[in-house]
Amino acid sequence: MLAYAIRRVGLSLLILIVVMTAMYGMVFLVPGDPASLALGPRATPELKEALRERMGLDQPILTQIFLFFGNVLQGDLGTDVWSKRPVLDQILEVFPNTLILGSVALGWALVLGVLLGCAAVVWRDTVVDRLLGVLSVSVISVPSFVIAIYALIVFAVWLNWLPAIGAGEAGDLGSQARALVLPAFALGLGWVGYLARLIRASMLEVMEAPHIRTARAFGMSERDIVFRHALRVAIVPTISVLAVGFGGILSSAVFVESVFSRPGIGTLITAAVEKRNYPVVMGTVLFMTAFYLMIVTAADLLIARLDPRVRDVLRG
């Protein structure tokens, strides 16, 4: 287990280094340097030179890469070209918003998805099962930002039940919760279908297992078998899907945050892309990649811990 953990974490770190180098290398592959791009065509040479110096672009490339890695290790992701604020500060300021949105979305999707998946198994091969199947595929494929816009029109504009924009007022939990409802709904809906499907598939496999047959032989009701015995085993593969899915959720959150003008990582990075604010874009991408790798790695380790079969394979 320990050897596996070291190998798994090592791989993630290696990937992170590859990504960082590629990210940094990409900037040098294209014509035009970040300073001129950020300032636009009408900038004077003096302005450009000053910005180049501030961004460290006047140093040799190897020195720059070395400095970049060194700074990142010290928790310095660079400085905003315009506001001159540290990038990490800006990220940490809005990241909790995105994290809460993602967690709430995935949370309600998980609860409903598990329930629907179990329902489909209890009533398998009936109309209920087929209906849930079609419904799941449908909600999976519809883009979350379209759902977000439709939800916004219906519940915020026409019915006026919930706020249309923002993340609520600071310190007012009620208004923050109300501002969270629509984005979390739009972001999670597709995942309800996805998780229901996954739970159903993995549960149907579990239902063939000997311990389930034994439970049946003892005369347990189908519902008890599904919820008490099968679910426990069937939920394990969901963990890694949830971890990978969290990356997907954070990606879709970029669009959903933009629809609801909700402060977060998504709105931070899109604004920065439009202004070609390199340090903010690169810093945010790096931060999110590291965060995502961390979650996926943690999930892999958790699975290895929970599922003895995985552990054995790794040992052998």
Added chain:
Amino acid sequence: MSFVVDPALPARRGIGRALLADPMGLAGLVIVVTFVAMALLAPWIAPYDPIALDVKAKFLTPSAAHWAGTDHLGRDLLSRIIWGARLALGIAITSVGIAGVIGLVLGLVAGYGPRWLDSGLVLVFDSLSSLPMIFFALAVITVLGPGTLTLILVIVLVSFPAYARLIRTQTLTLAGADYILAERAMGARPGRIIFRHLLPNVVGPLVILICMDIPVVIMLEAGLSYLNLGVKPPSPSWGNILAEGYTSLRQAPHVVIVAGVPLVLATLGFTFLGEGLRDVLDPRGAGRRWA
């Protein structure tokens, strides 16, 4: 997404018939054919010029003259949506096609080439697919600037690793097969083995995966265009129509509502068709509508 389909599959005679017998697959097929027809016939079936301004006729709600109404510049929304189909499908098919070829070649090389090359390529695939998709896309857009070409490049970069990994797995499984060994024993060069024997056998599953990726790509294109980071206005990308409608959400909600419909239908249609195709082409999954 990685599922390995037995390459020694199946009697292909019944694909069409099996698909028609499945209500969901059939619905998917009908929707997809409609959108493809819209894309191909756009110049002839669109009632108006999609970018012609008519400011006097702005924000008209749907009527007999403008079936889907007009936007803030008086442009006919139905025409914009029809031309948008051409953009959406054009970009999706081009980029997924390029990504498919790259994935195919790199996957074959990784699966059949020397070990060191394999390890190197797998690290590249893993690194690329461990980036949260949108964030990576946004980084590339920052460097290259937004536009249709950047968009295609971005889609290629985020899709090909999955294809390459699928092909690599398939190739690895096949490389040890008896008929390949026999071929090698007879002194066939690697080129012949790869192109004559491996390639035809690994292509099938890739096609299914690509089909199922098309709705994701359509969504990505519309999403980035919605953020003004994709296809440049005034091109009638569905994402652009949504973004423009969003700014007049309270004044003329019909623009946004109408613009969302083709996106919902297209993604649904391609997903249904992909599911149907997989059920037909992969008998082990047959009858398992969900799994």
